[in-house]
Amino acid sequence: MSGVITVVAPVNIAVIKYWGKRDEELIIPLNDSVSATLDTNVMCAKTSVCVSPDFVKDEIWLNGRKESFTSPRLQNCLRGIKSRAAAERSVDDAFLSWKIHVCSENNFPTAAGLASSAAGYACLVSALAKLYKVKSDVSSIARLGSGSACRSVYGGFVHWHAGVKPDGTDSIATQIVDSSHWPQMRALILVVGDHRKKVSSTKGMKISKETSELLQYRITKCVPFRTEAICQAIRDKDFAKFAEITMKDSNQFHAICLDSYPPFAYLTATSMKIIDFVHKYNDICGEPRVAYTFDAGSNACLYLLEDEVPKVLGVIQSLFPSSTPDSFIKGLPARVEPVDAELETALSLHPEEKDSVKYVIHTKVGEGPSEVTDGSALLNDAGWPVNPIIE
Numbered sequence: 407m408s409g410v411i412t413v414v415a416p417v418n419i420a421v422i423k424y425w426g427k428r429d430e431e432l433i434i435p436l437n438d439s440v441s442a443t444l445d446t447n448v449m450c451a452k453t454s455v456c457v458s459p460d461f462v463k464d465e466i467w468l469n470g471r472k473e474s475f476t477s478p479r480l481q482n483c484l485r486g487i488k489s490r491a492a493a494e495r496s497v498d499d500a501f502l503s504w505k506i507h508v509c510s511e512n513n514f515p516t517a518a519g520l521a522s523s524a525a526g527y528a529c530l531v532s533a534l535a536k537l538y539k540v541k542s543d544v545s546s547i548a549r550l551g552s553g554s555a556c557r558s559v560y561g562g563f564v565h566w567h568a569g570v571k572p573d574g575t576d577s578i579a580t581q582i583v584d585s586s587h588w589p590q591m592r593a594l595i596l597v598v599g600d601h602r603k604k605v606s607s608t609k610g611m612k613i614s615k616e617t618s619e620l621l622q623y624r625i626t627k628c629v630p631f632r633t634e635a636i637c638q639a640i641r642d643k644d645f646a647k648f649a650e651i652t653m654k655d656s657n658q659f660h661a662i663c664l665d666s667y668p669p670f671a672y673l674t675a676t677s678m679k680i681i682d683f684v685h686k687y688n689d690i691c692g693e694p695r696v697a698y699t700f701d702a703g704s705n706a707c708l709y710l711l712e713d714e715v716p717k718v719l720g721v722i723q724s725l726f727p728s729s730t731p732d733s734f735i736k737g738l739p740a741r742v743e744p745v746d747a748e749l750e751t752a753l754s755l756h757p758e759e760k761d762s763v764k765y766v767i768h769t770k771v772g773e774g775p776s777e778v779t780d781g782s783a784l785l786n787d788a789g790w791p792v793n794p795i796i797e
């Protein structure tokens with residue numbers, strides 16, 4: 407049997423959104439996108455892999471449950487890594503023919519609009535690359551699992567280039583700057599709902615591509631300029647510019663969802679309340695100090711600088727009261743500054759119903775996937791799950 411390889415990988419939240427595929431099967435996007443990779447110490451996928459001549463079939467366990475290995479996305483990732491290993495002659499043919507065991511867990515809700523598929527496939531592909539000793543860039547293989555996963559292969563701020571080739575070999579992610587470049591950058595994820603969404607990203611993109619005229623306008627007229635401008639804002643650490651582009655791009659993506667036919671919407675009344683408070687807060691500050699962005703769900707990701715965190719958390723706590731205040735803020739330790747009377751009057755917002763924001767995850771920009779060797783592998787020395795499995 408091979409040794410067990412264990413890797414942790416991060417989620418990423420886009421500031422220029424990926425929405426629409428040029429090729430459904432190869433998951434090639436219609437437009438470039440840009441994201442920040444978030445700290446694996448707060449949110450991560452962890453995956454252990456190993457191969458053995460004794461295993462009778464490929465098997466995968468996800469979050470304590472046995473799942474089918476027949477999913478085309480999973481198969482494409484494994485095939486992609488194996489053919490790269492064959493091309494690089496990194497392992498021998500016998501090793502390539504052995505069956506594989508994969509065991510993975512996310513330390514946050516799966517399929518709840520928190521980018522679990524991005525972390526999950528980046529983790530799987532990075533673990534497979536180590537197992538089969540693949541040295542070259544694997545972002546185009548992670549892309550075959552879930553498009554946004556290709557950005558989780560790198561830390562810091564990441565640019566996924568749509569590419570022009572039909573085979574997708576130039577549709578890869580590259581790092582803009584590493585995680586140490588803008589150390590003050592923080593993210594607050596406001597978990598509004600942690601249930602499965604009605605229209606999956608994959609399905610939503612397809613409807614938008616087929617029916618939305620605004621999508622065509624966005625990919626030709628807006629994204630190229632925004633991508634260039636936000637990459638520059640990131641390099642310059644220009645928060646105001648970064649924030650403005652981030653919010654406008656999120657709003658345009660959600661406008662496309664409504665412009666699709668039949669339309670669909672991911673933002674809820676609570677999401678709109680978050681948008682409203684961020685704009686009011688920025689107006690009071692006289693410049694953008696907080697930026698919101700929403701993926702295909704109602705949860706918000708707020709980007710802001712470290713100094714602003716206590717004040718913004720104070721506003722969030724008073725606007726979105728919790729019935730479990732002690733566990734309302736998770737992740738990195740944070741000070742909460744109570745809202746003073748002046749700010750409260752200026753914001754003129756009324757508290758929402760209790761628990762409309764369930765909890766907040768406080769995190770920062772972090773590094774890409776990394777191997778863990780601390781004895782916390784999810785497969786034992788014989789290649790079977792360490793933790794009990796729900797059949």
Ligand SMILES: Nc1ncnc2c1ncn2[C@@H]1O[C@H](COP(=O)(O)OP(=O)(O)OP(=O)(O)O)[C@@H](O)[C@H]1O
Nearest residue numbers: 451510511516517518519520521522523524526702
């Ligand atoms: N750790 C993991 N390893 C392998 N696959 C995973 C892992 N975590 C999630 N996935 C795959 O991703 C799917 C969830 O993707 P989905 O896009 O529905 O949700 P999400 O990524 O959490 O939300 P969103 O894309 O809106 O941010 C799971 O059903 C599973 O197939």
Ligand SMILES: C[C@@](O)(CCOP(=O)(O)OP(=O)(O)O)CC(=O)O
Nearest residue numbers: 420423424552553554607608701702
């Ligand atoms: C709104 C988004 O989060 C869409 C993510 O879509 P996925 O990567 O989940 O879609 P598939 O490629 O079909 O698996 C925007 C983004 O992350 O850029």
